[in-house]
Amino acid sequence: MKARSDELQVFISVIECGSISAAAEQVGQTPSAISRTLSRLESKLDTTLINRTTRRMDLTEEGRFFFEKAKQILQQMDELEERLAVRHQTPSGRLRVNAASPFMLHAIVPYVGEFRARYPDITLELNTDDLLIDLLEQSTDVAIRIGVLADSTLHARLLGRSPLNILASPEYLRQHGTPRQVEELREHSLLGFTQPDHLNLWPLRHADGDRWQASPRVAASSGETLRQLALAGQGITCLSDFMTHQDIAQGRLVPLLVAANTGERQTINAVYYRNSQLALRIQCFLDFMQEKLACYAHGDS
Structure with missing residues (x-):
């Protein structure tokens, strides 16, 4: 002994x-x-x-x-x-964050300077992946996931909820006209996702329900690719507000069929493995991101 x-x-x-x-x-x-x-x-x-x-x-x-x-x-x-x-x-150490490229570019990168000024002893490592990753295999501390979670081995913290909008560029609308009814979308060039299929169910009320099945003429795996295609006037798409709110505010993209939009919001979750005590650097990052995404959190419980 x-x-x-x-x-x-x-x-x-x-x-x-x-x-x-x-x-x-x-x-x-x-x-x-x-x-x-x-x-x-x-x-x-x-x-x-x-x-x-x-x-x-x-x-x-x-x-x-x-x-x-x-x-x-x-x-x-x-x-x-x-x-x-x-x-x-004093939070310190390496913090490895993984997110899909659209979220990384539009919701994390713009705030990196402020985060580093607030927590200078944290070393950030930012990785992008449009597919789900294994946190342990990729040595990731926190992953940001959009939409419904399925992995029960992970602990999740809701950071916010982001509205979905039907969007097109002014140039596309000038050339092809503006759809006034949901059914008119069939006459337009639609931009959608290759996978998963549910991302092509747009939150629009129509004669047969509250979600409209889009049939993309151009499909991509990344929301950022679809955003760039929409900005280039290639068609109409459905994207989350966290990555397009500045485009809308500056007139680069125009919301369509607003009256028919059901107001569906995509959940934004931070996921990490369950620990008895969450590392302070992770806690600080989660608090910071929740603060920055507060504009999407209206109506959260």
Whole structure:
């Protein structure tokens, strides 16, 4: 059996206080408990540390050696705890974040400067992947996922909800006209996703329901590719507001069929493996992103 830090502390207190009774008062134990701790410590070390008589206590040669080393060990433990406390209060270390390229470009990159200014000791590593990844395999701390989550082994934190809009460029509308009814979309060039299929179910009320199945003439795996195609006047698409709100505000893309839009919002979640205590650098990033995405969180529970 190995000596424990609390046993070292009792031994040092006895020597520094000069008696078992004084040490007992200092550490808040009974004299008998202190005596038992000393005996247990000597038994573990298989040596006598203190020669005890009714009138005095003297350290043995082994006791003097152990006393000095024990003080050094406890001091190092105190310093380690202090450093960990400071590290806990000041987030630091490498933070690996993974997200699909549209979210990375439009919802993370614009705020990197502010995040670094706020947390200068965090080293960011930003990776993009339009497909779901294995967090452990990719050594990822946090992944941003849009839409419904399926992996129950991950802990998720809702960062916000982003509206979906039906969009086209002014140039496309000048050349091909503006659809006034949902059914008129069949006459237009539609831009959609190669996968998953549900991304081509647009949130539009029509005669047969609240979601309209788009049949893309041009399909892409990335929302950013679809955005660029729409900006280039290649057709009508359905994209999330987090990546297009500036295009809409500056007139580069025009929302269509607004009255028929059901107001469906895509959930934006940060996912990470369940830990007993979330690392402070991860907690700070989640708080920061939730703050920046607050404009999408109206109506969240």
